[in-house]
Structures are given as structure tokens and as C-alpha cells.
Amino acid sequence: MQLQELEVTRNMKNKFDIRKITGMRLFMPIVCLLAVLLINVITTPGFFKVTLNNGVLYGYVVDVINRASELVILAVGMTLVTAASGGQDISVGATMAVAGAVCCQILSGGQVTTNTFENPLILAMLAAIVVAGICGAFNGFLVAKLNIQPMVATLILYTAGRGIAQLITKGQITYVRVDAYKVFGGYFGKCPIPTPIFIAILFVIIVYIVLKKTALGLYIESVGINGTASRLVGLNSTMIKFLTYVICGVLAGVAGLVASSRIYSADANNIGLNLEMDAILAVALGGNVLGGGKFSLMGSVIGAYTIQALTTTLYAMNVSADQLPVYKAIVVIIIVTLQSPVFKKFMANQKAKRAASKAVAEGGNQS
Amino acid sequence: MNKPKKKLNGNSFLLMITILLFIIMYAAGMIIFADKGFAKPQMFLNLFISNAGLLVIAMGQTIVMITAGIDISVGSVTALVCMVVANQMENHGASAFTAVAFALAIGLAYGLIQGFLVSYMEIQPFIVTLAGMFFGRGMTSIISTDMIAIKNEMFLAWANYKIYLPIGTYSKRGKFIPAYIYPTVIIAVLIFIVIALIMKYTKFGRSVYAIGGNEQSALMMGLNVKRTKLKAYLLDGVLAGMGGFLFCLNSCSGFVEQAKGIEMDAISSAVIGGTLLSGGVGTPVGTLFGVLIKGSISSLITTQGTLSSWWVRITLSALLCFFIVLQSIFASLKKKK
Numbered sequence: 001m002q003l004q005e006l007e008v009t010r011n012m013k014n015k016f017d018i019r020k021i022t023g024m025r026l027f028m029p030i031v032c033l034l035a036v037l038l039i040n041v042i043t044t045p046g047f048f049k050v051t052l053n054n055g056v057l058y059g060y061v062v063d064v065i066n067r068a069s070e071l072v073i074l075a076v077g078m079t080l081v082t083a084a085s086g087g088q089d090i091s092v093g094a095t096m097a098v099a100g101a102v103c104c105q106i107l108s109g110g111q112v113t114t115n116t117f118e119n120p121l122i123l124a125m126l127a128a129i130v131v132a133g134i135c136g137a138f139n140g141f142l143v144a145k146l147n148i149q150p151m152v153a154t155l156i157l158y159t160a161g162r163g164i165a166q167l168i169t170k171g172q173i174t175y176v177r178v179d180a181y182k183v184f185g186g187y188f189g190k191c192p193i194p195t196p197i198f199i200a201i202l203f204v205i206i207v208y209i210v211l212k213k214t215a216l217g218l219y220i221e222s223v224g225i226n227g228t229a230s231r232l233v234g235l236n237s238t239m240i241k242f243l244t245y246v247i248c249g250v251l252a253g254v255a256g257l258v259a260s261s262r263i264y265s266a267d268a269n270n271i272g273l274n275l276e277m278d279a280i281l282a283v284a285l286g287g288n289v290l291g292g293g294k295f296s297l298m299g300s301v302i303g304a305y306t307i308q309a310l311t312t313t314l315y316a317m318n319v320s321a322d323q324l325p326v327y328k329a330i331v332v333i334i335i336v337t338l339q340s341p342v343f344k345k346f347m348a349n350q351k352a353k354r355a356a357s358k359a360v361a362e363g364g365n366q367s
Numbered sequence: 368m369n370k371p372k373k374k375l376n377g378n379s380f381l382l383m384i385t386i387l388l389f390i391i392m393y394a395a396g397m398i399i400f401a402d403k404g405f406a407k408p409q410m411f412l413n414l415f416i417s418n419a420g421l422l423v424i425a426m427g428q429t430i431v432m433i434t435a436g437i438d439i440s441v442g443s444v445t446a447l448v449c450m451v452v453a454n455q456m457e458n459h460g461a462s463a464f465t466a467v468a469f470a471l472a473i474g475l476a477y478g479l480i481q482g483f484l485v486s487y488m489e490i491q492p493f494i495v496t497l498a499g500m501f502f503g504r505g506m507t508s509i510i511s512t513d514m515i516a517i518k519n520e521m522f523l524a525w526a527n528y529k530i531y532l533p534i535g536t537y538s539k540r541g542k543f544i545p546a547y548i549y550p551t552v553i554i555a556v557l558i559f560i561v562i563a564l565i566m567k568y569t570k571f572g573r574s575v576y577a578i579g580g581n582e583q584s585a586l587m588m589g590l591n592v593k594r595t596k597l598k599a600y601l602l603d604g605v606l607a608g609m610g611g612f613l614f615c616l617n618s619c620s621g622f623v624e625q626a627k628g629i630e631m632d633a634i635s636s637a638v639i640g641g642t643l644l645s646g647g648v649g650t651p652v653g654t655l656f657g658v659l660i661k662g663s664i665s666s667l668i669t670t671q672g673t674l675s676s677w678w679v680r681i682t683l684s685a686l687l688c689f690f691i692v693l694q695s696i697f698a699s700l701k702k703k704k
Binding site for chain 1: 631
């Protein structure tokens with residue numbers, strides 16, 4: 001009898017240890033990333049090969065990290081919005097298009113194509129980010145002040161946004177053929193690493209420091225967990241929700257600038273197309289609950305890189321851009337199903353049943 | 368002392384605004400564009416002809432929204448239905464009747480899966496249908512990235528069969544030109560009537576309202592919340608499939624970018640028609656007027672001629688925003704009482 005008890009406690013101890021690792025917040029995201037990378041290593045032999053051509057780094061890995069930059073920036077904003085309001089901002093792709101359109105239109109001074117800056121670069125970029133911030137503020141006003149479901153509120157800009165961007169560029173694709181503008185989506189000076197990578201890392205660090213040095217991160221979590229209770233303890237929950245949407249809008253604007261700089265033009269129909277889905281996916285993959293509350297910024301960032309690795313993998317397997325959403329949709333459904341309370345309860349019940357039947361069997365042995 | 372006051376609550380007030388808005392908008396159009404034939408009865412019937420599919424889709428959307436859910440996959444379901452119908456008839460020699468069966472089967476499958484995930488797995492409807500939306504659009508491009516034009520004779524006969532009405536206008540020479548509609552209009556209107564009756568008089572319809580009003584109390588009243596929700600999404604899926612087929616009869620082709628933004632049109636039609644996003648309130652009649660308003664906006668803008676087509680979407684979004692804000696004001700007023 002005593003021996004058995006000892007065994008049980010030892011079992012529990014072992015289990016506890018495994019749980020400690022599997023229960024870590026970043027466990028799932030990292031496992032997902034490793035799984036995708038593993039598939040890549042098997043399917044594409046030269047995946048981790050990085051070469052230096054013309055003073056610039058080349059390779060699949062560099063490509064994944066480079067292409068994921070916009071997504072990382074978006075995922076950071078999306079994480080905050082998700083945590084505070086328990087919903088997602090689906091207008092980020094459209095906001096990117098608007099920001100790109102504003103920037104290119106100011107730079108070209110209203111012409112379709114330009115070879116010199118008509119207006120200062122800094123002015124154009126600031127204007128674009130301010131406009132993106134206004135888009136975010138509009139969403140934030142609807143969600144925080146008027147208590148409209150986040151996704152319905154952002155649906156307005158999701159559909160109207162690209163129309164507005166078209167309106168700004170007068171229905172054309174505005175080209176800015178100036179080398180200084182290509183820096184943000186290309187290379188800076190003689191640096192062999194693409195600039196978007198630095199921009200993404202910079203913004204992640206800024207947001208991370210702001211969240212850690214101020215109490216904002218804590219406030220966002222508490223508003224997301226229980227808005228009414230946070231209000232009762234004296235937090236201005238409306239303001240905090242509003243703020244997260246503004247931050248999300250601004251970050252979408254930055255992502256839009258990077259995306260527009262990559263193609264040195266403002267293509268209202270294609271900048272940030274379907275990126276909202278990827279951003280939501282990144283947040284979910286990062287182990288964040290889509291219903292709000294506690295969040296992990298790093299999880300989302302890892303999630304974003306995972307998604308981009310997945311996208312590159314699918315491209316390498318000859319899946320066309322149009323068909324990508326099918327696979328991503330399936331992944332989303334699987335993740336949210338695994339996250340759903342019903343599924344968790346079901347698993348817990350199964351576990352309890354197994355434990356009970358085991359106990360019964362052991363009891364039977366004893367007698 | 369207490370005089371029986373005629374009660375005009377916020378919800379019927381919203382519906383009144385909608386009907387009034389439609390009448391004003393249409394009357395204004397008739398006056399401004401009288402020379403372009405806006406006042407002809409055919410112009411009014413054209414609203415139904417070009418929006419028959421949307422009307423059916425919006426009916427499903429209304430039911431789902433009354434349960435406090437939402438379905439943004441309807442646009443890509445429409446595209447998928449059009450593509451499958453076109454592909455089956457043109458490349459696999461299916462008959463027009465088989466095509467209808469395919470359309471309904473796609474709708475049914477969508478309704479079943481999305482309904483199960485929403486009601487039994489308790490996942491947010493928005494996430495589920497967002498995934499459904501991307502899935503449908505992606506599947507469409509897997510079938511074919513090129514446009515498939517439909518040349519099936521029976522299908523085209525259905526699509527172009529004009530039904531003349533006894534009303535009409537006289538041409539300059541005094542010849543009577545009767546107004547006409549297509550069979551799609553009759554199907555759409557029939558579906559509208561059936562849905563309106565179901566929502567008003569059947570047990571299912573009343574349960575949907577009860578669940579949307581307050582899920583907890585509906586559960587305590589002994590309603591089977593999960594099954595009713597599943598049924599609502601099932602009905603919505605089938606209606607989306609049917610609406611997609613009607614849409615296809617109108618466009619006679621299938622391509623990837625088809626029906627982009629129809630989900631937005633359907634949602635805004637329902638919201639403009641007085642359906643509350645928080646659930647429990649809404650009528651098919653209101654949605655009908657919402658669809659008519661959307662139709663009037665696009666026909667006003669096309670008649671005007673100089674404005675580009677994305678103004679339709681921007682105007683509609685602005686209108687949707689306006690009605691959402693109105694709803695939220697009414698909701699906060701109600702709370703204060």
C-alpha cells in the first residue's frame with residue numbers, strides 16, 4: 001500500500017516536470033515553428049544555406065525573416081487589440097493600403113509616377129502614419145466608446161478602406177521611383193541585411209519597453225479579463241481600449257509604408273491583401289486566447305515568423321498565392337478548435353475518466 | 368391619468384427611419400434623374416433583378432444575426448457556388464438541375480460545418496466564418512483561376528426567361544412596353560415570404576429570437592440552444608448556396624474575384640433594416656428594405672455616371688456606420704431608463 005502511494009507520488013512528480021515544460025507560454029509557438037522548419041529541411045535541402053551575393057545576404061531563411069517584417073509589426077498591434085477588447089481588428093490590411101497611398105501620393109505631388117520627391121520624405125511618412133492612426137482611432141471610438149463588437153466595427157474600414165485608398169490615388173498605381181524611398185523595403189547603404197528586419201525588431205522592442213516600463217501592459221490585460229471590474233478599481237477601460245486600437249492603426253501604417261516601399265508604389269488593391277488573416281493567425285499561434293485577457297508579445301512575434309515560414313514552404317511546394325488561404329483557413333480552424341473551452345473540457349473529462357478507470361482497475365487488483 | 372400611449376420603441380423606430388430613407392432616396396432619384404428614366408417602373412424592378420441573390424443571402428444573414436452571430440463567409444460561398452456550377456456544366460457536362468443540387472450541397476456543407484463549430488464547439492462566429500471566407504475564396508481559385516463563362520442552353524434559358532408584367536410605360540410613338548422580371552426575382556421573393564413566415568410563426572423562428580435576446584434565459588426556458596443555433600447556421604448556409612445560384616443566373620459566369628464584398632452588403636442590409644448586432648431584434652421585412660436601399664445607392668451612382676464604382680462601397684459603409692451608431696445610442700438610452 002505504501003509502496004503504491006509512493007509510486008503515485010513519483011508519477012505525479014514526473015508528470016509535473018513535463019507539464020512545467022509543456023505548460024510554458026512559449027512552448028506551443030516554438031514547437032510549431034520548429035515543426036515548420038523541420039518540414040522545410042526535409043523538403044528543401046538548402047533551406048538554411050545563406051550566401052552573400054553582391055554584398056547582400058541571400059537564402060530562404062533571410063527571405064522568411066525579411067518577408068515576415070510587416071506581419072510581425074501587424075501582429076504586435078493585433079495582440080494588444082485582442083488582449084484589450086477580446087476581438088480582432090480586421091481592417092489592418094486596408095489601413096496599410098491607405099497609409100501607402102497617402103505616402104506615395106504626397107511624395108509624387110499628385111502625379112502618377114515621379115522620379116524625384118515633390119515633398120519631403122519625412123512629411124509624407126508622418127502624414128501616412130497620422131492617417132493610419134486616425135483609422136485606428138475611428139475603430140477605437142466605435143469599439144471602446146460605442147461598445148460595438150470589434151470585428152463588426154472594423155468591418156466598416158475593411159471594406160471602405162481600399163475604396164478610400166483608391167480615391168486617394170485616383171484609381172491608379174502611384175510610382176515613386178526614388179532610391180531613397182526604396183530603403184525601407186530594400187537595403188540601407190552597404191548593410192547586407194534587409195532594412196525591414198531592423199524596422200520590425202525596432203518596433204517590437206519599442207512596444208515591449210513601453211509595456212514593461214509603464215503599467216500599460218498590465219492595464220490592457222486587466223481590461224481584457226474583466227472590463228467592468230477594471231473600471232470599478234479606477235482604470236479608464238474605455239481609454240485603454242481606444243489606445244490599443246490607435247497603436248494598432250499606427251503599426252499598420254508603419255507596415256503599410258514598408259510594404260509600399262518594397263514595390264516603390266501604392267497599389268491600393270494589393271498592399272496588405274489578406275494580411276489581416278495572417279496577423280490573427282499569428283496571434284492565435286502565439287498562444288494568445290482570442291477572447292482577450294493575458295497576452296504574450298513574444299508568442300505573437302514567433303507566431304508571425306512561423307506563418308511566414310509556412311507561406312514560404314507552401315510557395316516552395318508550388319502552391320499559388322490564390323490558394324494559400326485554403327491551408328491557412330484550415331490551420332486557423334484547428335487552432336481555435338484546440339483552444340475552445342468545449343474541447344478543453346472534453347479532454348479534461350477524458351483524462352479524468354482514464355484516471356478513474358485506472359484507479360478502479362488498481363483497486364480490483366488489490367482485492 | 369395613465370393614458371395608453373402608442374409605444375414606439377427604438378427598434379421599430381429604426382425600421383421607420385429605414386423605410387423613410389428608402390422612399391426619400393428613391394423619390395430624390397426620380398426627380399433628379401427623371402430624364403434618364405429613373406421614374407420608370409422597370410427601374411424599380413431592376414432593383415430586384417440585380418439584387419435577387421443578395422436578397423436571399425441577406426435573409427440567411429438576418430437569421431444568423433438575430434442569434435447574435437454573424438456570417439462573413441457568404442461572399443466566398445457565392446463565388447465558390449458560381450465557380451462550381453460553371454465548372455460542372457462547362458467542363459464536366461452536368462445538367463442545370465445537377466448544378467442546382469451542387470449549389471445547395473455546398474451551402475449545406477458550409478452551414479453544417481460552421482454551425483457545428485459555432486454552436487457545439489462554442490468558437491466565436493466571426494473567426495469561424497472568417498476562416499470559411501478565406502477557404503471558399505481559395506477553393507474557388509483551386510478549381511480555376513480563369514473565368515468560366517456558362518454556355519449551357521437550359522441554364523441560359525432560365526437566366527434569360529423574361530416574365531412580362533401588365534404594368535409598363537409607353538414609348539414616344541405610343542407603343543406599350545411592358546415591364547419584365549426574371550425568374551430569379553420570383554424565387555427570391557418566394558424565399559423572402561417563406562423566411563418571413565418562418566421567423567414569425569414557427570417554433571424555430573421564435574426560438575431564434577429568444578436565443579438572440581438572452582441565451583441564458585432561453586436555455587433556462589428549456590430551449591435547445593445549441594441545436595437551434597446549428598439549424599440557424601444550416602438555414603443560412605443553404606440560403607447562401609441558393610443566393611449564390613441566383614447570383615450566378617444573373618452573371619452567367621464563374622471567376623475568383625466574384626461577389627467580393629457581398630458579405631458586407633448582406634450585413635449592412637440587415638443592419639440598415641433594423642437588425643441589432645447584439646442579437647434578438649430584426650425582421651426579414653427590414654432586411655428587404657435594407658437590400659432595396661443598397662440597390663438604390665448603386666443604381667443612383669451608376670445613373671449619375673461620373674462617380675466611380677467604389678463610391679457605392681464607401682457610401683454603404685458610411686450608412687452602415689451611421690446605423691450602428693444609432694443602434695448604440697438607442698441601446699445606451701434604454702439602459703439609462
